[in-house]
Each structure stands twice: as structure tokens, then as C-alpha cells.
Amino acid sequence: PHISQEVALQCVEGYFAYADWTGVALSEIMAIVNVSSDVMDVVFIAADGYDSSLNLDWIDPTEIILAYAVNNETLLPEIGYPLRVVAPGQYGYKWVMWVTEIRFVTYDHIGYWESRGWMDNAQYERAERALYPLDWRVHALSLALAFYVGSLSLVSGLREPLRKKYILSLPKWMGNRFHQIMGISYSILTIGSAGIWIGRSLILKGTLNWELHGVYAVISLGGIGILMIERIIQWIYGLVNGKKDSKTVDVTNSANDINLAKEVPTIGFLQKTSNVSLILKRIHVLAGIVSVGAMILAGISGLLFF
Incomplete structure (x- = not known):
């Protein structure tokens, strides 16, 4: 089953854009692979080697979308084809493009930007209140x-x-x-x-x-x-x-x-x-x-x- 949701992509620099994203909810994939209760992070790896993760304690898997279409059109390569993570409430660097691999790990995974000092918990409403x-x-x-x-x-x-x-x-x-x-x-x-x-x-x-x-x-x-x-x-x-x-x-x-x-x-x-x-x-x-x-x-x- 697929879901569609209008979500704003919020970037760290301040700009944002709304779009209607269509894809499969992360919760559906978790049910298929029967994720164990000790899993901490879900890691998304892109075709170019870029990676980031979402801590399951900080998100609702039913709201995270692995999108294959935007505004009722198939994703173009420059915006994430074949799959792009859509993570409502998370800064854009968590929206991994060109997803080719998903891993469920029992440790706190540190992704590309996170290893360079960016926040691991990228909930922008929380960050903006602090800032x-x-x-x-x-x-x-x-x-x-x-x-x-x-x-x-x-x-x-x-x-x-x-x-x-x-x-x-x-x-x-x-x-x-x-x-x-x-x-x-x-x-x-x-x-x-x-x-x-x-x-x-x-x-x-x-x-x-x-x-x-x-x-x-x-x-x-x-x-x-x-x-x-x-x-x-x-x-x-x-x-x-x-x-x-x-x-x-x-x-x-x-x-x-x-x-x-x-x-x-x-x-x-x-x-x-x-x-x-x-x-x-x-x-x-x-x-x-x-x-x-x-x-x-x-x-x-x-x-x-x-």
C-alpha cells in the first residue's frame, strides 16, 4: 500500500519547499522484515555512498515515507530517483536521495553530516525553539x-x-x-x-x-x-x-x-x-x-x- 502526504522540506540554511510526496511508509517495510525490538536506528544508504539515519525513538515510522513520486509524477534523478526518504519534521540532510539500501541497526549510527558535527536529532521545530x-x-x-x-x-x-x-x-x-x-x-x-x-x-x-x-x-x-x-x-x-x-x-x-x-x-x-x-x-x-x-x-x- 502507498500513502501520499504534503510535507515541507526544511533546510538548515532556512529555505523550505512544500510538495505532495507518494511512496511506502517505513512502518510497512519494518513489518515485512519483522524488525526486532532492540533496533535503535534505521540507516539509509544512497547510491553515491551518502548515508544518514533516523532514531526510532524520535520518529513515527508510519509518517516516514520512502517516496517514488512527487506531485503525482515519478521522481526525477536530480531529486532522488528511485527512492527518497521523506521525513516530516526533520532537516533536509535526513531526506536521503537515491536510496539503494536500508539497514536496521542496534547502535547509534552516525551518518555523513552527523560525523561532521551536524545534529543527529534533526527535528527542526525543536532546534528552532532552541535557536x-x-x-x-x-x-x-x-x-x-x-x-x-x-x-x-x-x-x-x-x-x-x-x-x-x-x-x-x-x-x-x-x-x-x-x-x-x-x-x-x-x-x-x-x-x-x-x-x-x-x-x-x-x-x-x-x-x-x-x-x-x-x-x-x-x-x-x-x-x-x-x-x-x-x-x-x-x-x-x-x-x-x-x-x-x-x-x-x-x-x-x-x-x-x-x-x-x-x-x-x-x-x-x-x-x-x-x-x-x-x-x-x-x-x-x-x-x-x-x-x-x-x-x-x-x-x-x-x-x-x-
Whole structure:
């Protein structure tokens, strides 16, 4: 006897898809082979050697389907022909495709992804409740906001070095202070979004997800790190050289001399550190462009999952 059931395939990355699956219930196969009471796991092995398992204490065998059709059509090779495991409530890596062998074992079998740190009990409702603060939707929203404020920070920051008409024509309020506020906001949002991605990857998979989306995210974080280091170096260098210049100033009681003395440290600082400041500014601009650009690519590659 066959059964049909509409089930959502939920992937670890967050995307999902509904389909009507048709096949044989696992309970029917267990009855045919007369599975003993001491069996712990049912192991599914694919034609390409991939394997995963389901613990019988965590599932209802009547709900697990060995599907040979989807949406009333025979499975295509790219989605699992001849048989695919349909495991309602389990993450997609438990939905083994191209099943050629089923084993009933009396031990806790560790499959391909499970041996690499992914959860053995892949019930996603249970996992999502535990990971509620690390919801992928918060990650996506943070990434979208980071794209917005990062772009504003980048445009306002290029106003001075480019000196182009279309940049100089920006509103006056998009000045240095605006650039700093947007830059700090961008850094916070990007780090927060990446933190959610790192947390989910480590908890669900035991490792980081080094797909293209993750690589771009790391490049973006690297750019932010360089920006922070550049700001610290700029501040320390200016502080040290400012103090050195101030010691050489002869402050007199004359009002004109006092005003001149106040200006000398600034002028001296610019003269002595002009090359260093120029290099640091170029590093700042380049790191900002790389960081925001990589973050935009991370967002685009993330959207390809849905």
C-alpha cells in the first residue's frame, strides 16, 4: 500500500519547499522484515555512498515515507530517483536521495553530516525553539539594514576624496558626522548579522558554512576589522605627534602669540604626518569599499537560497 502526504522540506540554511510526496511508509517495510525490538536506528544508504539515519525513538515510522513520486509524477534523478526518504519534521540532510539500501541497526549510527558535527536529532521545530534568538529572519533583516546604512556610509565617505560634482552635490547633512554614524551602524549590524550566522552554523552543523555566502560575509567582516585598526592607528599616531609638537611651542602672554601657539601643533601635525595620514585614508576608503561590496554580494548569494 502507498500513502501520499504534503510535507515541507526544511533546510538548515532556512529555505523550505512544500510538495505532495507518494511512496511506502517505513512502518510497512519494518513489518515485512519483522524488525526486532532492540533496533535503535534505521540507516539509509544512497547510491553515491551518502548515508544518514533516523532514531526510532524520535520518529513515527508510519509518517516516514520512502517516496517514488512527487506531485503525482515519478521522481526525477536530480531529486532522488528511485527512492527518497521523506521525513516530516526533520532537516533536509535526513531526506536521503537515491536510496539503494536500508539497514536496521542496534547502535547509534552516525551518518555523513552527523560525523561532521551536524545534529543527529534533526527535528527542526525543536532546534528552532532552541535557536530562537538566532532566527535566520533576524539575520536577513540585519543584513538588509546593513546594506542600506553601509551604502549611505560609503557614499558620504567618498565625498571628500572623490571631489566629484555628483558627490559634492549631496545634502550638507551627509557630512563627516553622518558618515561616522552610518559607519558605526553598519559595523554593528554586519557583526550582529554575522554573529547569528556563525551561531546557527556552529550549533546546527558544528562548523562554519563555507559556501559563497559565508565567504563574502568573512571578507566583509575583515574589511570592518581593517577599518577599526586604521582608526586606532590614526588616533594613536595623532595623539603622540600632537604631544610632541605641543612641547616645542613657546606660549607667551601675548594674545596673538597664544592664538599662534594653538595653531602650531595642528600645522606641525599635518606637516609631519601628511604621508601617513594619506596612506591611512586610502586604506580606510579601500577597506570600506571592500567591506560594503562583499556584504552586498553576501546578501545576493543568500537570496539565491530562496
